[in-house]
Amino acid sequence: MKKKLGVIPAVYPMPVLMVAAYDENGTVNVMNAAWGMICASDKIALFIDEEHKTTQNILTSKAFTVSIADKAHMAEADYFGIASGNMVPDKFARTGYHAAKSEFVNAPVIEEFPVVMECELAEIAKTETIYAIVGRIINVGAEEAVLSENGKIDPAKLNALMFDQFQSGYYVTGEKVGQAWNAGAGLAKNQK
Numbered sequence: 001m002k003k004k005l006g007v008i009p010a011v012y013p014m015p016v017l018m019v020a021a022y023d024e025n026g027t028v029n030v031m032n033a034a035w036g037m038i039c040a041s042d043k044i045a046l047f048i049d050e051e052h053k054t055t056q057n058i059l060t061s062k063a064f065t066v067s068i069a070d071k072a073h074m075a076e077a078d079y080f081g082i083a084s085g086n087m088v089p090d091k092f093a094r095t096g097y098h099a100a101k102s103e104f105v106n107a108p109v110i111e112e113f114p115v116v117m118e119c120e121l122a123e124i125a126k127t128e129t130i131y132a133i134v135g136r137i138i139n140v141g142a143e144e145a146v147l148s149e150n151g152k153i154d155p156a157k158l159n160a161l162m163f164d165q166f167q168s169g170y171y172v173t174g175e176k177v178g179q180a181w182n183a184g185a186g187l188a189k190n191q192k
Contacts, residue, residue, distance in 0.1 A: 013162035013171065016069040016077055019046060020092075020099070020108045021057035028092040028099045028108045029053050032081030034163040036066065039134065044117060045125070046133045053085025058133055062121040063105035066135070067113035071159040071172050076112070078170070104138040114143040115153060115160075 014034040023029060031054040035047040044066055048055055058064045069077035076095045083091040092099070099108035102118045109116050119135030126132075148154035155173050162171045 009165045012164055012166065014165060016161035016163050016170065017046070018067040018069050018077060018080060018110060018113055019048070019054050019058075019064055020067070020110055021054055021064040022061050022106065022108060023053070023057045024060050027089070028110075029057055029085040030080045030092050030108075030110060031085065032069070032077055034165070042137050043122060044119060044135050044137060046135070047130065048133060050131055051086070055133065057085075058121055059124075061106050063102070063107040064119050064121070064133075064135060065102060065105070065107045065109055066117045066119060067110050068115040068158065069161045070114055071161060073112050074161060074170055077161060102139075109141065114146045114158060116141045 015036060017033045017036045018030050019033050019036070020028060020030040031048070031052055033046055033048050037045060039045040046066070050056075054064070076097060079095060080091070083094075085091060088094070098111040100111060101107075102109050104118045105120050107118065109118065117135075117137045118139045118141065119137050121133065122136040123134040124132070125134060142153050146153055146157045148157070156176065158173065160173045162173060163169075164171060
């Protein structure tokens with residue numbers, strides 16, 4: 001029998017995404033966002049509040065980048081979630097990190113994070129119950145060190161952080177335990 005826990009965000013794992021955009025003066029701002037996901041083969045949705053400095057920057061610049069945080073950069077990634085750009089305007093500079101302007105969109109690419117999605121603002125989805133920034137992915141960049149022999153991103157090499165909403169912990173992706181669209185093939189055969 002399951003214990004009743006009430007209303008909690010009970011999804012695990014959640015990504016640790018670094019969302020970056022320029023403000024009206026060209027200053028880099030980065031925030032840590034766990035509530036984001038791919039919503040089409042070329043789109044990502046970020047469920048972040050309107051009040052965030054990064055949200056306001058995205059609305060101004062019409063572009064942003066989303067990097068996947070990794071174990072090697074956990075402290076800085078966490079700091080980007082602790083410090084608010086509305087309260088600490090130089091929070092990016094305080095980390096000593098480096099940003100380069102994207103070749104594809106008007107947004108910063110944070111050099112320290114190994115994988116980045118460069119996005120243009122596609123849509124703001126706003127209803128009574130949801131606020132989402134939808135970005136069209138224009139390019140994905142990845143460091144060679146996280147690529148497998150076939151040229152694709154290798155989760156085992158990436159060491160991507162996962163956020164645990166239950167205990168507020170960070171974990172790292174790890175062991176591959178099966179192949180998608182194959183692990184259940186035996187059950188699918190029984191449907192005929």
